[in-house]
Amino acid sequence: MLPNYVGAVVLLVGYLLAGNLMQDIENERAAALLDPFGMNAVSLVTKYWTPVERNVALVGLDGLMLQNRLIWMAIGLFVLLAASYRFRFSHVASEGRRWRRRAAAAAAVEAEQPARSVRLRIPRVSRSxxxxxxxxxxxxxxxxxxxxxxxxxxxxxxxxxxxxxxxxxxxxxxxxxxxxxxxxxxxxxxxxxxxxxxxxxxxxxxxxxxxxxxxxxxxxxxxxxxxxxxxxxxxxxxxxxxxxxxxxxxxxxxxxxxxxxxxxxxxxxxxxxxxxxxxxxxxxxxxxxxxxxxxxxxxxxxxxxxxxxxxxxxxxxxxxxxxxxxxxxxxxxxxxxxxxxxxxxxxxxxxxxxxxxxxxxxxxxxxxxxxxxxxxxxxxxxxxxxxxxxxxxxxxxxxxxxxxxxxxxxxxxxxxxxxxxVLNEYRTSRDAQRHAAEYERLYKQYEIALQPRITAVSLHVDIFPERRDVAVRGTYRLVNRGEAPIDSLHLRVPHRAEIAQMAFSRAAESVHADEDHGYYIYRLDSALAPGDSLSLDFNIAYVTRGFENRVTSTQIVENGTFLNSGMMPSFGYDPGAELSDEESRRKQRLEPRERMARLEDDAARRNNYISRDADWIEFEATVSTSPDQIAIAPGYLQREWTEEGRRYFHYAMDTPILNFYAFLSARYAIHRDSWNDVAIEIFYHPGHEYNLVRMTEAVKKSLDYYTREFGPYQHRQVRILEFPRYASFAQAFPNTIPYSEAIGFIARIASDEDVDYPFYVTAHEVAHQWWAHQVIGGNMQGVTVLSETLSQYAALMVMEKEYGETRMKKFLKYELDRYLTGRAFERRRELPLLRNEGQGYIHYQKGALVMYALRDYIGEEPLNRALSAFLADN
Ligand SMILES: [Zn+2]
Known part of the structure; x- marks a missing residue:
């Protein structure tokens, strides 16, 4: 019986090994042939099939599939023949020959000794x-x-x-x-x-x-x-x-x-x-x-x-x-x-x-x-x-x-x-869906209600890493940018936040407070006329109590806090919180919903895709943290001091920014450099020094290329901030780039063959300082072309200058693979780049390929001239 188990394990190992090989496109063919079950061959043949093809087409017995089957049938046949050749009806009883030999030897020794009577002493046994x-x-x-x-x-x-x-x-x-x-x-x-x-x-x-x-x-x-x-x-x-x-x-x-x-x-x-x-x-x-x-x-x-x-x-x-x-x-x-x-x-x-x-x-x-x-x-x-x-x-x-x-x-x-x-909220996935559906049913009616725009944000953020708490005091300046007066304010505060204070500078009466969905309505005693403004003072806190069934709140942690503007109060109904999956919408009896507003929808142009309640804001923040940590927010450090055992940092931004900012705090080491008069700083975890120079080089080369080709950089500083691998992305805030420890800090570029992705990711994020933070699209189809696709293109150009065309080919091969596999998992429809609805495989991967091809067709110089003219116009 045992050999059967072992045989099964060997087959399993073959299958697993092949599966492991499949992960890198360089080895897929070998992997498909190596798999005894042929499953990898099937996956490889159908890898790029679209959902429609998957539904109707059949896997043919040719090419790779046929080769795999032939190889394994031959091996199977060989094993079968070998087994039948060796098979005997007789059966050896004992485990092995060695045992029998030893037994025989012992018997021989015994036989040589003449029998002698021995007196045996029976040991006295004490029973216990x-x-x-x-x-x-x-x-x-x-x-x-x-x-x-x-x-x-x-x-x-x-x-x-x-x-x-x-x-x-x-x-x-x-x-x-x-x-x-x-x-x-x-x-x-x-x-x-x-x-x-x-x-x-x-x-x-x-x-x-x-x-x-x-x-x-x-x-x-x-x-x-x-x-x-x-x-x-x-x-x-x-x-x-x-x-x-x-x-x-x-x-x-x-x-x-x-x-x-x-x-x-x-x-x-x-x-x-x-x-x-x-x-x-x-x-x-x-x-x-x-x-x-x-x-x-x-x-x-x-x-x-x-x-x-x-x-x-x-x-x-x-x-x-x-x-x-x-x-x-x-x-x-x-x-x-x-x-x-x-x-x-x-x-x-x-x-x-x-x-x-x-x-x-x-x-x-x-x-x-x-x-x-x-x-x-x-x-x-x-x-x-x-x-x-x-x-x-x-x-x-x-x-x-x-x-x-x-x-x-x-x-x-x-x-x-x-x-x-009790201390934390527990929701099954069905409860969560019901909750989202309820939100939509209750508040969708207010989607078109005119709301004031946030024009200035001033925050005081106290981070307590050891307790995993954060307290925020803040002031928003709000302006009615519409043509009609506003008589009620629709305030949203994330459900997890504990609200200590919400005070408007004009008399306002709370007429609706739904803590569960974080939706609050205030009626103003006197309506806010067009062009008129008011302010909001608030005081909220996020407090960690006990633990959750599944640890999800990883924003505020002992070393490596990373929280963003999504945790702050905002205005108006948020369609982003609606259920988007068609299947779950049907289950909750909700109407089918478009993923994004159509390109022709002029009303959608009113909001950029980063925030629905602001355009460009003035920003200023004081952040405090534990004495051994450094806290960072967008803007320039104005002052740093220690007070009552806590460390304070005051940041202020001198240019208007999107309503999109983040706060980080950790025990950082700092790597400093500069490009012209722009300071480059990387705040990293000590021990993660491997790619600091590459990343710095990427920042410099990017600034070189982008300022020359697209237009001036609007800040005097570029900061990269490492955060824990609870998420694996990099993200560009104004002059501030949080960057996960998982995607580059420990990358090992060992040979000339390797794709230098820390370099690439850095170049992409720096490009966002132009493509997103200088020009941003309306909240509609195709908007990410302006941010993600153009950042991809910009980064490609910087990387090509650095590494040459051959290595670009390798990189683009991976991008093509990711585009085609991404497409295979599309749940609705693949749209052209111009109409993409925030699908990553389109705006990143296909976008990179399209822009690279466009560059080949019309040339880098005319393309960049068009892009910089576009930037200047907006
Ligand atoms: Zn991006």
């Missing part, structure tokens, strides 16, 4: 049935079971397959545009620990059955069952043996990880992080699983039925969210998620992880008690008999354990529930 004896039994049994699992050559085979897979995965660490990252510990752990998890799962699933059936498989159960052994001893021993096996596997990952780093010439081995992750986070998960799988095998009392149930359990767990069991309190062993960041460690994820696991550990105690009660001992195995035995075994210790576990489950479960559902 105490705790010490039981523990000794546990140790002995556990050692035997462990030896049996680990010493088994099939275990070695599975482990070998896993290791081969590890070596292979190690090569794929963090690939983007075919370029890898430095093998920092968390990445290596995620890739290796993640891929190896499957093998750990296979080993737990399979060997739990083996150890439970160990005595019965070799038919010595009657001997063992007759020994004076306490009921809990075998379970404890087998649990320990499996746990040690898992620990051993984690050790293998650790060694493989360190070796991977060493081989790749990286020497910052963060052993504590390895231990924490492998023997903390991962190991706890596996232990919970071991208890559950043992329980299944004890209850099922049929090895293969047990395996089947465990596999079914994995399937059910994978789909439990779809079955409506979304809360982690329903999913055995689950937690609120974990993401490690170099900047912020396990940050907000560690505490909920601990509490969820404690809760599930209490369940594991219950499972262990049940396993002990139903452990099969003796020949009788009928259900009735086992029930009777269980009742007999249910003594005081079992009762105590069960009671303690129940109290823990209720206590910990209650505590978790209090955190996730």
């Amino acid at each position: 049935y105490g705790m010490t004896a039981s523990l000794l039994q546990v140790v002995t049994l556990a050692r035997q079971s462990l030896r049996e699992v680990v010493g088994n050559r099939y275990f070695v085979a599975i482990l070998g397959a896993g290791l081969a897979f590890l070596v292979f995965s190690a090569d794929q660490v963090g690939k983007l545009y075919g370029t890898t990252t430095y093998p920092v510990t968390y990445q290596v752990l995620e890739v290796l620990g993640g891929t190896f998890a499957l093998f750990v799962l296979i080993i737990i699933t399979f060997y739990a059955g083996e150890v439970v059936w160990r005595e019965r498989d070799v038919r010595i159960q009657q001997v063992q069952d007759a020994t004076p052994m306490r009921g809990w001893v075998p379970f404890a021993a087998k649990f320990i043996a499996l746990s040690l096996t898992v620990a051993l596997l984690q050790g293998v990952v650790l060694v493989a990880g360190v070796l991977t780093q060493a081989v790749k010439g990286y020497s910052n081995f963060e052993i504590p992080l390895y231990l924490q992750t492998l023997f903390g986070f991962y190991f706890l998960d596996y232990l919970l699983l071991v208890v559950f799988v043992l329980l299944v095998h004890v209850l099922a009392n049929h090895k293969y039925m047990g395996h089947l149930i465990v596999v079914l359990y994995y399937v059910v767990m994978a789909f439990s969210s779809q079955l409506g069991l979304e809360h982690n309190l329903y999913q055995y062993g689950s937690d609120a998620g974990t993401t490690y960041s170099d900047m912020n460690g396990f940050g907000p994820f560690a505490t909920p992880f601990f509490w969820f696991k404690a809760y599930w550990a209490a369940w594991a105690i219950v499972f262990a008690v049940i396993s002990n009660l139903f452990w099969v001992r003796g020949e009788e195995a009928g259900a009735g008999w086992r029930m009777r035995m269980a009742r007999l075994r249910f003594g005081r210790p079992q009762l105590t354990a069960a009671l303690v576990a129940t109290v823990l489950i209720l206590g910990l479960g209650g505590f978790v529930f209090y955190n996730t559902n």
Whole structure:
């Protein structure tokens, strides 16, 4: 039977390896041929098919598909022939030849000695049935079971397959545009620990059955069952043996990880992080699983039925969210998620992880008690008999354990529930849809209500990284830019914000306050005439309390806070909060909705696509944070001071900006440089120095090219700010570019072949200072051509100057691949670039290709002349 499992594992490894190769377009063909099941060949053939093609076309048996089938049919045939050639009806009884030889040798030695009578002294045995004896039994049994699992050559085979897979995965660490990252510990752990998890799962699933059936498989159960052994001893021993096996596997990952780093010439081995992750986070998960799988095998009392149930359990767990069991309190062993960041460690994820696991550990105690009660001992195995035995075994210790576990489950479960559902808001995905639909039904009517525009923003933001809180005091100046008077103000405040004060400078009466949807209506005593203005003073706070069912609020964290203007009060109905997915709209009985206003819709031109309640604003902010952190906002630093143990920064902007700003705070190191009179500063996490020079070069070359070709830069400074990898994008605010640690800070440009994407991303974000922050489109189809597509084009030009046309080809190949695969997942319709509705694969990838081609057709100089004339006109 075992060779079958091993065969299955080998096939699986082949499939996984091929899948891994598929991720880089350079290797897809090899991957498609390597996959024994042909599934990668099917994916590759259909990769660029549009949804329509997917619905109607068939995969033909030709080309790659045919080659793959021929290769694997030939291999299959060969294996079949080899097997039939070697097949014998006779059967060797013992394990191997070596054993027989040794037995024969022993027999020969015995035969040579003449028989002599020996007086035997029978040892005096003191019988002991105490705790010490039981523990000794546990140790002995556990050692035997462990030896049996680990010493088994099939275990070695599975482990070998896993290791081969590890070596292979190690090569794929963090690939983007075919370029890898430095093998920092968390990445290596995620890739290796993640891929190896499957093998750990296979080993737990399979060997739990083996150890439970160990005595019965070799038919010595009657001997063992007759020994004076306490009921809990075998379970404890087998649990320990499996746990040690898992620990051993984690050790293998650790060694493989360190070796991977060493081989790749990286020497910052963060052993504590390895231990924490492998023997903390991962190991706890596996232990919970071991208890559950043992329980299944004890209850099922049929090895293969047990395996089947465990596999079914994995399937059910994978789909439990779809079955409506979304809360982690329903999913055995689950937690609120974990993401490690170099900047912020396990940050907000560690505490909920601990509490969820404690809760599930209490369940594991219950499972262990049940396993002990139903452990099969003796020949009788009928259900009735086992029930009777269980009742007999249910003594005081079992009762105590069960009671303690129940109290823990209720206590910990209650505590978790209090955190996730009382202190924080818990919504199932259906609740969330209903909530969005409700918002639309209630307030869509106000979409056209004329609202004043924000023209000046002055903020005082206090960030408390340790508590994960932020308090905002602010003043908006509002002007009626319309032609009619405004008699009521529609204020929106994000639902999570706690409002301490909202005060308008004119008498206004609150006539509607809907905290749940964050929608407030104030009626002005005297209407705001066209051209007239008023101001709003507000005071709001975001406070972190307890933990969520799934950690989502990662804006305010201990090191690496990044929050943006979306958390501030705003005016008027926001169609962006409507349900956009057609399917969920239908479920909520909402009318179908256009993704964006049509290009011909003149009314839509009233708003730019960044904010609906402002055009250009004056901006000024004071930000405070912990004394060891630096806080940043758009604008120029006016003053920095310390007061009552907190660090304050006052920023002011000297030119009008979009109503789009961000606040960041972290323990930063600063890399400084300059271009002409523009200061370049990169605020980065110490240790992430790898690409600072590249990024600085990109800023300089971009400023060079853009100022020459498009027009002057409107600021005196460019700042790049690293933030934790809870999101992986870069974003351009006025003179301020937050940039995720995940997309460039640890990229490793090792050869001339590699795509320098830190350079490219930087050039793209700098380009936004022209294409978005100097000219911005109306909130309608095609608007992102002006921001994203033109930034792509600008960055392409800078990169081409730096790296030449050959490397551009490689880059554009990836862009083409991403465009075509993006298109394959379009849910509505692919529109021409000019009418795109914010679809990334169109405005980024297709946009880059189109602009590059346009440059080829009409030439760089005329194209740039047109662009700079356009910029000057607007
Ligand atoms: Zn962009």
